[in-house]
Amino acid sequence: MSPTSASTATAIAEAVRSGERSAREVVDEHLAAIEAREPELHAFNLVMADEARASADAIDRARAAGEQLGPLAGVPIALKDNLCTRGIPTTCSSRILEGWRPPYDATVVQRLAAAGAVAVGKTNLDEFAMGSSTENSAFGPTRNPHDTSRVPGGSSGGSAAAVAAGFAPLSLGSDTGGSIRQPAALCGVVGVKPTYGSVSRYGLVAFASSLDQIGPFATTVDDAALLLEVIAGHDPLDSTSIPQPAPSLRSELGRGVEGLRVGVIRELTGEGIAPDVARRVTAAADALAVAGAKVDEASVPAVAYGLSAYYLIAPAEASSNLARYDGVRYGLRVDASNSPEMMVASRTAGFGDEVKRRIMLGTYALSAGYYDAYYGKAQRVRTLIIRDFAAAYEDFDVLLSPTSPTTAFAFGDKTADPLTMYLNDICTIPSNLSGDPAVSVPYGVGDDGLPVGVQVLAPAMQEATMLRVAAALEASR
Amino acid sequence: MTDTTTTDLAAPDAGLPGGWQMVIGLEVHCELSTATKLFCGCPNQFGSEPNTNVCPVCLGLPGSLPVANDAAVTYAMRLGRALHCEVKPSVFARKNYFYPDQPKDYQISQFDQPTNIEGWLELPDGIRIGIERAHIEEDTGKTSHVGGGGRIHEAGYSLVDYNRAGVPLVEIVGKADLRTPEQARQYVAELRSIILAIEVSDAKMEEGSMRVDANVSVRKADEPYGTRCEIKNLNSLRSLVRALDYEARRQIELLEDGERVIQQTRHWDEADGRTHTLRSKEEADDYRYFAEPDLVPLDPSAETLAAIDASIPTLPADRRQALATAAGVTPVEAAMAVERGLDDLALAAIEAGANPARVMTHVEHNLAADEAVRLDAANFAGLVTMETSGELTATQAKQVLAEMVETGGEPGAIAAARGFEAMETGALESLVDEAIAADPEAWAKFCAGDAKVTGAFVGYVMKATKGQADGKAVTELLRRRAAG
Numbered sequence: 001m002s003p004t005s006a007s008t009a010t011a012i013a014e015a016v017r018s019g020e021r022s023a024r025e026v027v028d029e030h031l032a033a034i035e036a037r038e039p040e041l042h043a044f045n046l047v048m049a050d051e052a053r054a055s056a057d058a059i060d061r062a063r064a065a066g067e068q069l070g071p072l073a074g075v076p077i078a079l080k081d082n083l084c085t086r087g088i089p090t091t092c093s094s095r096i097l098e099g100w101r102p103p104y105d106a107t108v109v110q111r112l113a114a115a116g117a118v119a120v121g122k123t124n125l126d127e128f129a130m131g132s133s134t135e136n137s138a139f140g141p142t143r144n145p146h147d148t149s150r151v152p153g154g155s156s157g158g159s160a161a162a163v164a165a166g167f168a169p170l171s172l173g174s175d176t177g178g179s180i181r182q183p184a185a186l187c188g189v190v191g192v193k194p195t196y197g198s199v200s201r202y203g204l205v206a207f208a209s210s211l212d213q214i215g216p217f218a219t220t221v222d223d224a225a226l227l228l229e230v231i232a233g234h235d236p237l238d239s240t241s242i243p244q245p246a247p248s249l250r251s252e253l254g255r256g257v258e259g260l261r262v263g264v265i266r267e268l269t270g271e272g273i274a275p276d277v278a279r280r281v282t283a284a285a286d287a288l289a290v291a292g293a294k295v296d297e298a299s300v301p302a303v304a305y306g307l308s309a310y311y312l313i314a315p316a317e318a319s320s321n322l323a324r325y326d327g328v329r330y331g332l333r334v335d336a337s338n339s340p341e342m343m344v345a346s347r348t349a350g351f352g353d354e355v356k357r358r359i360m361l362g363t364y365a366l367s368a369g370y371y372d373a374y375y376g377k378a379q380r381v382r383t384l385i386i387r388d389f390a391a392a393y394e395d396f397d398v399l400l401s402p403t404s405p406t407t408a409f410a411f412g413d414k415t416a417d418p419l420t421m422y423l424n425d426i427c428t429i430p431s432n433l434s435g436d437p438a439v440s441v442p443y444g445v446g447d448d449g450l451p452v453g454v455q456v457l458a459p460a461m462q463e464a465t466m467l468r469v470a471a472a473l474e475a476s477r
Numbered sequence: 478m479t480d481t482t483t484t485d486l487a488a489p490d491a492g493l494p495g496g497w498q499m500v501i502g503l504e505v506h507c508e509l510s511t512a513t514k515l516f517c518g519c520p521n522q523f524g525s526e527p528n529t530n531v532c533p534v535c536l537g538l539p540g541s542l543p544v545a546n547d548a549a550v551t552y553a554m555r556l557g558r559a560l561h562c563e564v565k566p567s568v569f570a571r572k573n574y575f576y577p578d579q580p581k582d583y584q585i586s587q588f589d590q591p592t593n594i595e596g597w598l599e600l601p602d603g604i605r606i607g608i609e610r611a612h613i614e615e616d617t618g619k620t621s622h623v624g625g626g627g628r629i630h631e632a633g634y635s636l637v638d639y640n641r642a643g644v645p646l647v648e649i650v651g652k653a654d655l656r657t658p659e660q661a662r663q664y665v666a667e668l669r670s671i672i673l674a675i676e677v678s679d680a681k682m683e684e685g686s687m688r689v690d691a692n693v694s695v696r697k698a699d700e701p702y703g704t705r706c707e708i709k710n711l712n713s714l715r716s717l718v719r720a721l722d723y724e725a726r727r728q729i730e731l732l733e734d735g736e737r738v739i740q741q742t743r744h745w746d747e748a749d750g751r752t753h754t755l756r757s758k759e760e761a762d763d764y765r766y767f768a769e770p771d772l773v774p775l776d777p778s779a780e781t782l783a784a785i786d787a788s789i790p791t792l793p794a795d796r797r798q799a800l801a802t803a804a805g806v807t808p809v810e811a812a813m814a815v816e817r818g819l820d821d822l823a824l825a826a827i828e829a830g831a832n833p834a835r836v837m838t839h840v841e842h843n844l845a846a847d848e849a850v851r852l853d854a855a856n857f858a859g860l861v862t863m864e865t866s867g868e869l870t871a872t873q874a875k876q877v878l879a880e881m882v883e884t885g886g887e888p889g890a891i892a893a894a895r896g897f898e899a900m901e902t903g904a905l906e907s908l909v910d911e912a913i914a915a916d917p918e919a920w921a922k923f924c925a926g927d928a929k930v931t932g933a934f935v936g937y938v939m940k941a942t943k944g945q946a947d948g949k950a951v952t953e954l955l956r957r958r959a960a961g
Contacts, residue, residue, distance in 0.1 A: 084540040097539070104533050106540060205539040210770035239544050239772050317770060320571050323582035324537050328637070339577050339635065366573070366765035375767060 009075045009169040009223040013116070016074030019063065023056035023074030027118050030076040034120065034167045041143045043152075043161040044121040045081045045091055052076065052120045059116055070116035072230055077112060078162040078171035081122035082129055083214070084203040085109055092205050093137035094127045096325045096350030098332045106203020107238070108172060108214050108231045115230045120168050123158030127352045128322065129179055129207040131155050132424040135415055136354045144187060146450055150408035153183030153424075156217070160187035163217045170227050171217040176207045177310055178403075178428025180215045181440035185403035185453025188442045190224045190470070191217050193428075195460045196435035197242040199228075200235030206321040208314035209240075211432040221441065221471040225249040228463065242461070252464040253471040257291050260469065263298025263396035265457075268427045274406045276446035281402050284443050284454040287476035288400075288469065298392050298399055302384040303430040309385070310429045311422060312365045312378035318355075319362030325350060357418065382433045389434045393459045398469050401427050403440035403453035427455060437463050441470045443477065492657075493695070495733070499725045500694050500702055501661050502653035505668060506646050507678045508616065508686040509552045515615045515645035516543030516585065523684060527638035535643035537580030542771050545569070549645035550592075550775060552677040553613045554785050556647050557593025559675050559792060560608050560668075564785075566776040567592040569613070569769040574762070578618035578637050586614035586648075588766040592775060598651075598671070599794040600663045601812040607652030616644040647677075653692065653702065658721040662714050665689055670793045670816065682713050693721055694738070695728045703728070704738040708752055710745045720745040724752050796820050804833040811837075817846040825854030831861035835874075843875050848882050856881060860888035870947040873897045897945065905938070905946060909954045912937035924959045931955065 015021040031049050038044060059074050079085065082092045084102035086109075091097045105113070112119065126136035134142040134157030142157040144150040145165040152161040156173030160183035163171050173180040175193035184191025192215040199214045206212060216227035233246035264285050269278055289295040327333035327346030334345035351359070365374040392399060404424055414421040431438040437460070440453035454473060458466035493499065514521050517534035533541040554564050570588035591612035597605045619641050624633030649668065655661045669687060672680045680687040694705035708724055711717045723745075728738050743752040777785075791799075793815050800811040800820045804827060814820045819840045826836045839861070844852070860881065864874040869892060877891045884891075912934045913920045919930040934955055938946045 082540075090539070092539075100539075102533075102538065102540065104538075104541075202542050203540040206771075208770075237544060238542050240770075316767065320573050320583050320765070320767070323573060323575065324539070324580065326575060326577070326582055328577045329536065329580065330538070340575070343575055363765065366767055368763045368765075371765075371767075 007166065007169055008220055009072065009218065010220075010226055012075050012169060013071060013073045013226075016059065016063070016116075017069045021074070023059040023063075023116075023118060024053065026074050027052050027056040027076055027120065030120060030166075030168055033165070037145075037165055038167070040148060041145060041161055041165055042140055043123055043142050043158040043165060043167060044078070045093060045124050045139055045158070046089060047121040048088065048119055051088070052118050055113070055118045059118070070114060070230075071226060072112065072170075073116035075117050075170060076120045076168040077117045077227075078121050078123045078159055078168045079109065079119055080125055080156050080159045080171070080173045082125060082174060082205040082207075083109055083122075083172060084205065085119070085122065088122070090122065090205065091139075092128045093125045093134075093139055094350065094352070094355070095138045096332050096347070097330075098350070100330045102203075104203065107200035107235045109203060111231050112172075117170070117230075121162075123156070123162055123171060123173075125158055125179075126155035127355050128205070128318070129155040129174055129176055129212075130318070130354050130358055132178070132182055132421055133409075133411075133414065134158065135411065136352055138352055141411060144408045144450075146188060147408065150410055150450065151186065151413075153186035153404065153408065155179040155183075156191075157183045157187075159217050160184050160189055160191065163187070163189045163219060169219060169223060172214055172227075172231070173217055174204055174207070174212055174214050175428075175432065176211045176213075176314060177432050178425040180217065181428045181438060181453065181455060182404045182424060184217055184440040185442070185451065185455075186408040188451030188453075189217050189219055190221055190439065190441055190474075191215065191453075192224050192228060192439045192463075192467075193431060193437060194228060194232060194463060195242070195437045196432075197240050198232045198244075198247075198437075198461065198463070200231075200238040200241050202235055202237040206317075208317040209321060210317060211310075211314055213432070221439075221467055221474050222250060222253060224439070225253060225467050244461075247461070247463055249464050249467055252468055255468055257288055257293040257469055257472045260288075260293045260398065260465070261396045262288050262293045262295045262469065263392060263399045264295065265303065265392075265399050265401045266297050266299050267301065267303050268401035272405050272423065272426060273402055274446065276448075277402045277404070277406060277452050280443050280446070280452040281400060281454055284473055285400055288472060291472050291476060293469075293472075296396075298396050300385075300388045300392050300399070300430070302381065302388040305381045306385060306430040306433055307422060307426050309378040309381035309433060310425070311361065312374050313382065313433070315358040315362030316365045316375050316378075317362065319359045319366065322351075322355065322359055354418070385430055386434045389430070389436060389459070397458070397462075397465055399457040401455045401457065403427060403455040407446040407448055407450035407452060431457055436460050437466055439466055439470045441473045443473055493725060493729065495729070496697050497695050497725070497729050498698050499656055499658075499721065500653050500696060500705075501655035501658075501721060502692040503651045503655065503661060503664060504690045504692070505649045505651070505665065506688040506690075507556070507649065507672055507680060509549050509645040509647060510676075510678050510686075511546060511548045511552060511645055513546055513548075514643040515546050515549050515613070516643055519643065521644050522640070523686070525640055527636070527640060530640040531642070535580065536639055537582075537642075543585060543769075545772055545775070546645065550613065551781075551785060552645070553592055553611070553647045554777060554782070555675050555788060556649075556672065556677050557596065557611045558782075558786055559671050559789050560593065560596035560598055560611060560649065562593035562596030562608060562611055564593055564777060564782055565590065566774060567612075568774045569772045570766045571769050572614075573765045576617070577635065578620045578639070578642070580618065580639060580642050584615060584617065585769055585772070587612035590774075598664065598667055600660065600667060601794075601797060601809045603808065604660070606654045606660075606664050609650045609652050611647050611649045614646050614648060616641050616646050618642040658718040658725075661691065661721055662718050665714060665717060667793065674792055675789055682711075685712075689717055691717065691721060691724075693724050693728075695725050695732065703732070704740050706738065706740065706752070707742045708745050709742060709755065710747075712747070716745055716747050719747075719750060720752060723750060727752065800824055803827045804837050806833075806837060814840045817844075819844055819846070819848075822852060822854055822857060826858040826861060829855055829858035831858040832865045835861045835864055839874075839878060843878055844882070851882055851885055853885070856887055863888055863892065867947060867950070868892070869897055870945060872944050905950060906954060908938050908941050908946070909934070909951060909958065911941070913955075913958065923955065
């Protein structure tokens with residue numbers, strides 16, 4: 001499953017542009033891989049075979065007509081099924097969106113099409129991106145390609161598994177508390193959560209608006225950088241989009257880490273982190289030191305409160321974002337004698353337990369009399385985390401931590417107690433609260449032989465430096 | 478509306494029995510007349526086919542995001558400044574509640590950091606009514622219930638039209654400073670004329686582009702505020718006055734019978750002239766407000782605010798004051814001219830030397846609202862001067878004015894063409910003598926100081942001259958004759 005140089009997005013795009021391979025040939029190969037293993041893995045809610053062949057053919061025709069092809073020409077890509085695709089079902093792995101076909105494409109989907117990428121399917125996720133294992137999908141879980149008795153992580157488990165299984169060299173996920181990075185770690189691929197506001201959220205079905213960010217999965221850091229260059233950059237349709245063009249990332253990757261100051265986050269390497277995972281983080285830090293970086297221990301005290309703050313802020317926003325699924329305009333409707341009862345019946349039947357749990361948590365946190373104690377306080381913790389990160393970045397260019405406390409766990413391991421499941425995101429949540437970018441890079445395996453991910457964190461808009469470090473880690477494996 | 482006792486700005490008589498006083502606070506929703514909606518590019522248009530002015534954003538489709546319309550924000554700030562509000566850095570907030578005509582099941586509004594705060598509006602008699610806030614929010618869609626006579630409980634099914642969803646609104650929350658239905662009427666009328674003057678809305682109560690909700694309670698003078706009720710469905714100024722009057726009496730009756738007023742929302746029924754319970758507010762609504770994470774805060778620069786201030790024309794209160802000063806009348810007396818847009822004409826005529834009292838008489842009685850445009854101020858002043866110099870009688874002047882409006886002509890030429898010339902004093906004197914001779918009994922009374930009979934003599938002369946005589950000159954001649 002380790003990527004051969006010919007199977008990377010960079011190589012495919014180059015081959016398609018030069019005419020060495022046709023886009024159709026590339027897509028057929030990947031569709032064949034999907035056909036072979038998808039029944040076992042269930043990475044997809046929908047495989048878009050016909051649409052993928054049609055867009056591959058269009059790219060081949062464009063090339064024949066002498067048109068300039070984009071940076072992702074003919075590259076198959078899998079899309080998390082919470083990204084709106086015009087005319088194609090977008091389910092968020094929820095019954096409540098049954099039958100809904102968006103009348104529009106998400107901004108990232110448009111940008112991918114313009115760059116020549118070929119969407120091969122919509123990937124499975126925890127319902128509305130709420131979960132860390134894809135076990136909360138209404139359509140059944142995705143299995144980890146490295147060990148099908150294990151979860152792929154979540155919520156973007158389908159997107160991570162699709163790339164790990166070779167179904168597509170690239171995929172998109174969304175990361176609200178670690179939903180790209182944690183499955184990337186568990187599936188042994190690269191996963192990036194960009195700076196909040198650097199990738200447009202227009203067309204991403206919202207979970208927690210102030211935390212959600214779309215980002216790439218890839219088999220290599222170079223491919224992840226390529227995809228990020230395509231999807232990033234200002235979008236007037238998203239008011240929180242940073243008014244700057246997409247950064248140039250790939251050209252920076254080879255610069256090495258000589259002289260960079262790397263801090264290993266003390267609060268995220270001790271208690272709660274499995275020893276085999278902690279050992280890989282130490283190995284990564286050592287490798288960077290060997291490569292010329294100045295490595296030291298860093299402290300970001302407020303990250304200890306990240307999980308608590310997150311589980312107030314995210315459900316609060318979710319309780320409001322998910323209110324619109326009321327059976328009136330689209331999706332599932334369960335009839336009743338009047339509209340309030342219809343709304344209750346539709347939502348009762350349409351949402352799964354975890355979604356209901358978070359809607360209740362969030363509704364409670366925003367209620368009159370509790371707002372200050374819960375939501376208000378959580379926002380203040382968020383401010384502290386931002387402040388502590390800013391202080392750490394005075395001394396360090398990037399920070400290092402595990403991505404996930406453990407390697408991929410078995411199905412059912414953590415479903416009985418939601419809190420155990422929530423603890424999976426302890427290392428990833430702080431970056432969502434601060435809005436800063438972070439990447440998970442595969443860095444060896446744990447005692448069970450399953451992939452371990454190391455997380456590189458950087459200040460806002462410093463993706464170039466962050467990915468340089470990730471590339472150095474990749475090179476040192 | 479705050480529930481504290483405030484010192485009355487004024488407590489005019491509302492005609493209530495037994496020392497009762499009304500306390501009224503109005504919440505006015507005003508649809509802004511921007512080309513597009515508040516958070517998307519859909520047309521902001523009344524009367525289109527249902528669900529044609531819609532897109533993913535105003536339908537609240539999954540994945541869609543709002544982007545604030547700069548024009549709407551500017552309009553809202555202009556309204557705030559015209560109401561003497563402070564324009565503050567502000568944030569949008571989500572007001573969460575489930576309703577079928579609310580596409581996202583939350584409304585994007587403002588909560589603890591509204592755009593405009595602490596302003597006031599001046600009634601024509603100079604009383605200032607406080608404005609607590611004027612915040613920006615989006616409108617909802619419109620539900621119609623089919624079958625069962627349009628009532629929700631008996632309807633067979635309901636249809637929702639989302640054309641109105643996302644239309645920009647400003648909600649102007651007035652302080653509980655109003656004390657009578659008439660003051661409430663003046664407040665809304667004044668607010669409407671300000672909104673029209675700054676051109677941010679067509680402010681039509683009948684079409685719903687201006688919607689008024691009234692909070693009303695009663696108390697004995699100087700006692701703390703009583704329990705209030707909110708009245709909805711006030712679609713005209715007439716409804717507002719009638720509903721307030723009814724509601725105050727209903728509350729007084731309850732209290733005098735030893736019962737209590739229950740805080741609730743009531744619906745005004747124009748047909749039966751009563752308010753009816755819509756829903757009880759005893760359980761307070763919990764809208765779970767929080768800052769809208771999909772939008773960024775509004776923080777207008779000093780230059781933006783200066784440009785907004787510069788875009789505001791002279792407001793009705795200032796126009797009333799200017800005319801009142803020039804004409805030597807009270808602002809209340811100047812109000813009609815301002816309401817009709819005739820104040821600039823009147824001011825120009827007075828400036829040109831015309832008699833202010835005569836100018837005001839013509840403006841109030843002899844000109845309609847849209848006639849100023851066809852009337853040259855210098856000609857108007859000329860006409861008034863001809864009248865005050867005795868060249869034209871009042872009646873003649875009125876006729877000449879009518880023709881001036883019609884043709885845009887010059888008063889001297891019109892008067893000449895009509896053969897209006899000041900009657901020679903000799904001719905008038907002989908007619909006055911004729912009148913005296915015709916009624917010696919009345920003349921005796923006149924000479925004894927009974928002014929009531931004056932009309933009989935003036936009437937005689939007017940009849941003889943077919944109304945062309947100057948009534949004042951006749952009266953003067955009578956006085957001179959009586960004085961011997």
